[in-house]
Amino acid sequence: MFDLVIDNARLYPMAGGAGRAPARSLAVSDGRIAGFDLPGPARLRVDAGDRLVLPGFIDCHTHAVYAGDRMHERERRRAGASYAEIAAAGGGILSTMRAVRAATLEQLCSASRPRLEALAREGVTTVEVKSGYGLDLDSELKMLEAVARLRQDVGVDLIGTCLAAHAVPPEMTRAAYVDFIVDILLPAVHAHGLARAVDAYIEHIAFDLNDAQRVFEAAQRLGFVIHAHCEQLSLMGASELAARLGARSVSHLEHLDARGVESLARHGTIAVLLPGAFYCLNETRRPPIAALRNARVPMAVATDLNPGTSPVASLLTAMHMAATLFGLTTDEVLLGVTAHAARALGLEDRGRLEAGLRADFTLWDLAEPAMLTYQLGGLAPSAVYVEGKRL
Numbered sequence: 001m002f003d004l005v006i007d008n009a010r011l012y013p014m015a016g017g018a019g020r021a022p023a024r025s026l027a028v029s030d031g032r033i034a035g036f037d038l039p040g041p042a043r044l045r046v047d048a049g050d051r052l053v054l055p056g057f058i059d060c061h062t063h064a065v066y067a068g069d070r071m072h073e074r075e076r077r078r079a080g081a082s083y084a085e086i087a088a089a090g091g092g093i094l095s096t097m098r099a100v101r102a103a104t105l106e107q108l109c110s111a112s113r114p115r116l117e118a119l120a121r122e123g124v125t126t127v128e129v130k131s132g133y134g135l136d137l138d139s140e141l142k143m144l145e146a147v148a149r150l151r152q153d154v155g156v157d158l159i160g161t162c163l164a165a166h167a168v169p170p171e172m173t174r175a176a177y178v179d180f181i182v183d184i185l186l187p188a189v190h191a192h193g194l195a196r197a198v199d200a201y202i203e204h205i206a207f208d209l210n211d212a213q214r215v216f217e218a219a220q221r222l223g224f225v226i227h228a229h230c231e232q233l234s235l236m237g238a239s240e241l242a243a244r245l246g247a248r249s250v251s252h253l254e255h256l257d258a259r260g261v262e263s264l265a266r267h268g269t270i271a272v273l274l275p276g277a278f279y280c281l282n283e284t285r286r287p288p289i290a291a292l293r294n295a296r297v298p299m300a301v302a303t304d305l306n307p308g309t310s311p312v313a314s315l316l317t318a319m320h321m322a323a324t325l326f327g328l329t330t331d332e333v334l335l336g337v338t339a340h341a342a343r344a345l346g347l348e349d350r351g352r353l354e355a356g357l358r359a360d361f362t363l364w365d366l367a368e369p370a371m372l373t374y375q376l377g378g379l380a381p382s383a384v385y386v387e388g389k390r391l
Contacts, residue, residue: 002042004028004359004388009048011036012369013353014055014338018331021353026053028359031387035355048363051382054334055353056125056156056360058341059315061227061251061272063163063306064119064129065112065146068099070308077282093133093167096307100133100143108146109153115305116154118313120391123362123381125156128302128345130199132163135177137185140164144194155391157360159345161227162189165200165207165215178211182218190222197225197248197345202238209241216245225346231255232277243267249300249344253287254278261288265295270344272300273328273336275321276310289326299328300344301336316372316379323373330370359388 004027011021023036073086073095086092100108119127129147134140144160151158164181168174189195198219200212206229207215216226228242232252239250239260244267251272253260264271271292278286292299301322304310312318315337322328322336342351350358362381366372372379384391 002027002029002034002038002040003044005042005045006048006053006363007045008050009053009363010050011053011353012334014335015352015354018334018369026353026361028388031359031389033353033355033357033359052364052366052369053353054123054362054364054369055338055351056362056384056386057123057315057337058126058345058347058351059119059124059302059305059337060128060249060300060341060344061274061302061304062127062129063132063304064115064127064313065108065131065143065150066096066100066133066307067103067108067111068096068307069311070095073308092308094170096133097135097139097167097169101136101139105142105146105149108142109149112146113150113153115313116150116156116158119303119315120154120156120384121380122314122316123364123384124315125360125362125384125386126159126342126345126347126350127156128159128161130161130163131195132166132199132201135164135167135169137188140185141188141192141194144189144192148194156386159197159347160195161197161199162186162195162224163199163201165211167201167206174207174211178207178214182214186215186218186222186224190224195224197227199227199229201229202236202241203229203233204236205233209236209238212238213241213245216242216247220246227251231260239264243269248346251302251304252277254283254285256288258291261291261295261297264292264297270298270300270340272302272344273322273326274302274304274310274318275325276312276318277304278325279321280310280312286326289328298340298343299332299336300340301328301333302341317376320373320376330373333373334369359385361385
């Protein structure tokens with residue numbers, strides 16, 4: 001007896017490619033996919049009416065939990081100020097840090113919930129959420145506790161990542177703050193069980209390669225998965241370091257060079273593309289898509305949802321941007337928000353429609369999946385299922 005069977009469907013499993021499967025039905029038991037075109041009774045049968053069935057989308061890089069906004073910085077950028085200039089003047093991440101430190105846990109959850117609900121309405125069933133706007137022990141733990149609480153509220157899976165190495169707080173030197181992350185903060189996050197991974201922002205306005213290596217090695221000793229923000233504003237060789245140390249993913253990559261591409265390919269690291277930040281920062285240098293494609297580096301696509309450089313609470317918009325601004329094919333985009341996004345987070349139990357994996361999937365009343373990168377706005381799934389239960 002299956003818990004659920006979806007009949008009369010056009011299935012796109014995103015397993016080994018983005019093509020359509022010959023099967024016409026999907027069975028679910030105990031929150032997992034039991035198989036395809038299987039005989040037998042079910043507690044609930046749903047006629048998909050020839051709709052598309054896709055794996056639930058995965059937004060594998062967000063900063064969706066924060067307080068306040070940075071609308072005034074958008075006006076400064078329009079007037080010609082750079083991201084680095086705004087940060088040097090006390091804006092940027094430190095502006096959001098002040099808002100997060102001042103917010104209660106309840107206020108932080110209340111401010112962040114609508115953004116996560118917006119992603120869920122578009123068929124996103126897993127969202128990675130980074131800390132990194134607290135920059136002290138209590139505030140970083142508060143952010144990650146908000147992620148845990150919102151996971152219960154929103155109904156989709158939220159994956160916490162500790163990004164304490166996001167900026168240097170004004171009350172500490174960089175060296176002292178790195179010591180604090182390694183010696184105090186990461187062990188505390190581990191003890192509370194609030195994060196699965198650790199990330200670091202490696203850039204001339206943030207942390208250097210030595211800082212990142214210390215943070216990553218400390219994180220790995222505690223059993224965390226590691227990620228990195230790399231080569232966004234300049235080339236620092238951070239992608240090579242992160243890949244060599246076993247990072248699951250590196251993100252941004254506008255300044256990634258041939259050596260970095262080769263390192264990602266050699267170590268099996270996923271390249272996470274963030275077209276929302278590219279768009280909002282008025283960048284003109286694209287990530288080296290052709291080189292990544294030629295080297296067979298898997299590319300994921302994410303919103304980078306954050307208050308300053310990508311206030312984009314729509315993975316569908318990021319998918320359209322990835323196709324339009326970066327030249328990804330529809331198949332690359334779809335794999336980038338399903339199978340490759342799951343790999344970017346080190347999650348092997350989702351991102352594809354395969355027997356034994358989580359029954360996270362969506363139904364779409366579309367002629368074909370290409371509509372998702374053709375039409376901008378006005379699209380939403382007709383149904384979203386998380387572990388076999390409809391949202």
